[in-house]
Amino acid sequence: MLIQKMNRQIIFGLVTVALLLTSCNVGATPAPTLDVNAINTAIVGTTIAQLSVQFTQTALAAPTNTPAPTNTAVSLPTFALPTTEGLPTTSGALPTVSFNTTPLPGFTQVASTVVPGATVALGDECNNNAFEGDVTIPDGTVMLPGEDFTKTWAIRNTGTCTWDDGYSLVFVAGDRALDPYNYKIKNKKDFIAPGEAVNISIDLTAPLEVGKYEAHFRMMNDKGYYFGTLLSVYIEVKKKK
Template sequence: MILKKALRPLIFLMVFSLSACTLGQSAPPAPTPIDPAAVLTQAAQMVFSAMTQTAQAWTPTPQPTETPIPSPTAIASPAPLGSPFPTLAPFLTGTPALTALPTFGAPIEQPTSLAVGCNNSEYAGYTNPPRGVVVKPGQQFLKIWRLKNIGTCTWDEGYRLAYAGGDGNMGAAPFVIQNKNDFVKPGEVKDLGVTLTAPNVEKDYGSCWRMQDDQGNFFGVTVCAWFTVKK
């Protein structure tokens, strides 16, 4: 229906044009009757043909092709900054030689209990000359120890500092308490010494001493003179 309505003005125009062409001429023979249906069909074919040609001539604008987004490249792990921490070489190469300490004679065994009855002693922290002193062969020297009376009896006449073991008494006599000026009461300290003579053989020596009561009983701490004989 819509197509027929659209073609009616076109048909009318065609009929009018044909009529104008015949003006001023001799009367034509009687026209052949026009079939409206045929005219409509022909007009429809013309319009359809024009539309087809237009459609063929029209090239649609291609839609933009979507550029695929590349997949994100995996971030590579950063390369390590150089090699691992270098292994430091030890300061000392090889096995260092250890200097042996002097043995200073045979060790002196301390008793389980230093006290004997009311008598006892302890080292009070002073000695002279110091441990390891070097002396010449045959040299005499005075060795002093400071001892403290930690017993309950006074060290009076007959008490002594006597040789107790080691490499020998080195020719020294015991230190014997003989007068009141040398008495040592409980809690007091006293410097006691003996005169040693160094042997002639060059080596390390140890001479150890300990307190005795007036009955000859050893008590208290053992103290030693450690020295080296060398020319």
């Protein structure tokens, strides 16, 4: 549309110029005949040149793209983990505590349980004992249901303290049916000095039910601390044939 309008204006201008020249040269030598094709070619060339200038100016006036901001890396603070330098270290295996109680064939081993209210002391060198044998009722002795018997052990005071008033032998594990009154030292004549051997006896009653039974006892000092080795009894209750 723009090109056509510009062509008409140029053609109108050229025709006007031609008429003026003709009127001014009346009687003069006739002007040469206008070449229409040449005029059209000139018009097209001029139009293209004008359009090129206009497009160039438009392109120059167009805004340029502003580059997008770039991300700036932010350094985060670092924290050093504490070292263990200067802290105490522990080496070697932890100590274990065990009791040398091997049950007889046919008997079920029972875990030692502490009597409520009593405190177990470990590593008490003042109080200790050693088992030296069964004096009565060997392990596996057959008893009648409800039969009374006395169990006696031979032990020795291997500590450095005298077993005096308040020391006792108490039930710690096994069948409650064999839990008697505790053996307790009361009289001065019964005190047991360090290195002295003694027979300690307790009165028991066999359970009424047929079966195999066991019970375990341990010495306790006058402050409620257990010490020494376990003293055990194993019996089997059978009816008469």
